[in-house]
Amino acid sequence: MNLIIESFRRNFTGAALCLLLAASPILARSQEAVTSPVHGIAVSNMDTSVKPGDDFYLYANGDWIKRTVVPADRGGVGVFSTLADLSSKRTAGLIEEAAKSNAPSGSNASKIAALYNSYMDEAGIEARVSAPLRPHLDAVAAIHNKQELARALGETLRSDVDALNNTNFHTANIFGMWVAPGFNDSEHYAAYLLQGGLQLPDREYYLSDSERMRGIRDKYQTHVAAMLKLAGFADADARAARIVELEHAIAKTHLSLAENEDIHKANNTWKQADFAAKAPGLDWEEYFRGAGLGKQESFIVWQPSAFTGESALVASEPLDTWKDWLAFHLIEANAGVLPKAFADERFDFFGKTLSGTPQQRPRWQNGVAVVNGLLGDAVGQIYAQRYFPPEAKAAAQAMVANIIAAFRLRINALDWMAPATKAEAQAKLTTLYVGVGYPETWKDYSAYQVTPNDIFGNVWRGSLFRYHQDLERIGGVVDRKEWSMEPQTVNAVNLPLQNALNFPAAILQPPFFDAKAPAVVNYGAIGSVIGHEISHTFDTEGSAFDSKGRVRNWWTPADLAHFDASTAKLAAQYDSYKPFPDLAVNGKQTLAENIADLSGVSAAYDGYRASLDGKAAPTKDGFTGDQQFFIAFGQNWGSKAREAMLRQQVMTDPHSPAQYRADTVRNVDSWYAAFDVKPAQKLYLAPPDRVRIW
Numbered sequence: 001m002n003l004i005i006e007s008f009r010r011n012f013t014g015a016a017l018c019l020l021l022a023a024s025p026i027l028a029r030s031q032e033a034v035t036s037p038v039h040g041i042a043v044s045n046m047d048t049s050v051k052p053g054d055d056f057y058l059y060a061n062g063d064w065i066k067r068t069v070v071p072a073d074r075g076g077v078g079v080f081s082t083l084a085d086l087s088s089k090r091t092a093g094l095i096e097e098a099a100k101s102n103a104p105s106g107s108n109a110s111k112i113a114a115l116y117n118s119y120m121d122e123a124g125i126e127a128r129v130s131a132p133l134r135p136h137l138d139a140v141a142a143i144h145n146k147q148e149l150a151r152a153l154g155e156t157l158r159s160d161v162d163a164l165n166n167t168n169f170h171t172a173n174i175f176g177m178w179v180a181p182g183f184n185d186s187e188h189y190a191a192y193l194l195q196g197g198l199q200l201p202d203r204e205y206y207l208s209d210s211e212r213m214r215g216i217r218d219k220y221q222t223h224v225a226a227m228l229k230l231a232g233f234a235d236a237d238a239r240a241a242r243i244v245e246l247e248h249a250i251a252k253t254h255l256s257l258a259e260n261e262d263i264h265k266a267n268n269t270w271k272q273a274d275f276a277a278k279a280p281g282l283d284w285e286e287y288f289r290g291a292g293l294g295k296q297e298s299f300i301v302w303q304p305s306a307f308t309g310e311s312a313l314v315a316s317e318p319l320d321t322w323k324d325w326l327a328f329h330l331i332e333a334n335a336g337v338l339p340k341a342f343a344d345e346r347f348d349f350f351g352k353t354l355s356g357t358p359q360q361r362p363r364w365q366n367g368v369a370v371v372n373g374l375l376g377d378a379v380g381q382i383y384a385q386r387y388f389p390p391e392a393k394a395a396a397q398a399m400v401a402n403i404i405a406a407f408r409l410r411i412n413a414l415d416w417m418a419p420a421t422k423a424e425a426q427a428k429l430t431t432l433y434v435g436v437g438y439p440e441t442w443k444d445y446s447a448y449q450v451t452p453n454d455i456f457g458n459v460w461r462g463s464l465f466r467y468h469q470d471l472e473r474i475g476g477v478v479d480r481k482e483w484s485m486e487p488q489t490v491n492a493v494n495l496p497l498q499n500a501l502n503f504p505a506a507i508l509q510p511p512f513f514d515a516k517a518p519a520v521v522n523y524g525a526i527g528s529v530i531g532h533e534i535s536h537t538f539d540t541e542g543s544a545f546d547s548k549g550r551v552r553n554w555w556t557p558a559d560l561a562h563f564d565a566s567t568a569k570l571a572a573q574y575d576s577y578k579p580f581p582d583l584a585v586n587g588k589q590t591l592a593e594n595i596a597d598l599s600g601v602s603a604a605y606d607g608y609r610a611s612l613d614g615k616a617a618p619t620k621d622g623f624t625g626d627q628q629f630f631i632a633f634g635q636n637w638g639s640k641a642r643e644a645m646l647r648q649q650v651m652t653d654p655h656s657p658a659q660y661r662a663d664t665v666r667n668v669d670s671w672y673a674a675f676d677v678k679p680a681q682k683l684y685l686a687p688p689d690r691v692r693i694w
């Protein structure tokens, strides 16, 4: 479970790359802080005409919001995106160096250069027209029966979803695979299978009756027809209508995001032989053969009802409709590496209509994203050496240790929790692996073939390479120190099945983490991020796993009842937030992240108080130590997003919109004292209404 979702992946290129492309929609402290460093809270970003107790988010960020314009090629901006841009520029520089180095063929450096250059070769891409796609479309056209269809569907399976680490439940392929430690055997990797088949971000886009969603669906159908026409299909409008109708039927079988997050519903072991009985329709033997999983005996099926429903649709819907669906998904997935007309049409729908973004990003930025996606560790290794000095690593590790110590004290102080439950919670902290900056071992790309001037092939082989690597891991012994983020990624993550955290190098820098800033500001900014990830160990999902990463109920019934009651109260608090009159935050969908935000800022506060060692808190710019702590936390979330992007986030993101993340301070007693918050003020909660979980 990560700090921000990076799943607004569709804005720039193909869905084949979708897990690779980050458009960091959620934002943070002053953009200026990156270009002209302010060591401490960014006072010029605050709107001190707002009372902190009325709207803490605006108090901390209001002036920055007033003077910031969202660039035409963005869905939103803030420090996450500004830091991501910095990371992108640095990576582009490293790629350029790799290109100039004349590295031996087959080396990582030569692959980095060849992959990037093949993406930038626009003239070559135009000249090839849709030729690279043709053999794949011909293969779909040659499907004669449902058995061959099953085989072809199996051949689309990729490692393109991630249920618990990077929380990505979306794949446009009929199903998606995630290889991770097993729910019931955390020592070995298991194959998790997840629902899929939709191009739009979530089932609600197909099923909601709102005028807005009906409008999006109409435009989507037009887009489907336009893509088919570009690829030379006759009767494109009629085909598009049938494809959208099929996706609508698939959407009806899908679980919602809130249901997907319930790991107890997801722990379903199916033997390969069970599929035909439990989900009749699809020829599963052919499907698994096509997927290269013919010999794999058992799977964990995340959403059994969707597998039953989707499989039945394979039987009930006409072969030609499925072939059209398959062809369209093939075109869509590769649009980013086809001629400009395809990429433009794709952006027109997914960028403009769905995210409200008027302009595409400069091509080099997408090129960097492609390299990060397919050769992430190869670039990350150079990035970490260049931009993450050992002092930064040591300082971050010390801070992590302080906040874990603060968390231990908080657990011991819980008056409602039985000693046995506390003991297992403490054991989870003892066995927690914390990765800081970069992984201890790097991925091996020697089997990935990158060919000059062949971006289509490079991307195709890249996603297959990753898939085959994952196939080989199934059944193998788990490496708990394995990372799930690259060093150059501005984010952080908790891996509940490994009981591990990753803090990439790219987030461990100003303004989140600044050696020249007062310690209190670092505790409020990166400290709360560290606290957030530690807290995921104990959120509604993390608390289902024990100290060894196994799914095991280690709670006494009374403790669990207390925990459930407190978390239900927090869910109700977020349910009451309405970013738009017709759209509320979903308290259940965002619960795990909201717990992590609240517990994270609380633990970071304790860590900061402990670091004072009894001394008085230093005052700076007229703000007390406690005030600086909370303002720094609030400034993590300062953001400006377009309406379409924000709506998409509310519907598809397990994280709450930024303003409510900042406003969780209303549950923290020391915030009331720091800003003298009074009962008449809008964020005020009477002490019994403040949610305290950890």
Ligand SMILES: [Zn+2]
Binding pocket: 001, 002, 003, 004, 532, 536, 593, 596
């Ligand atoms: Zn999180």
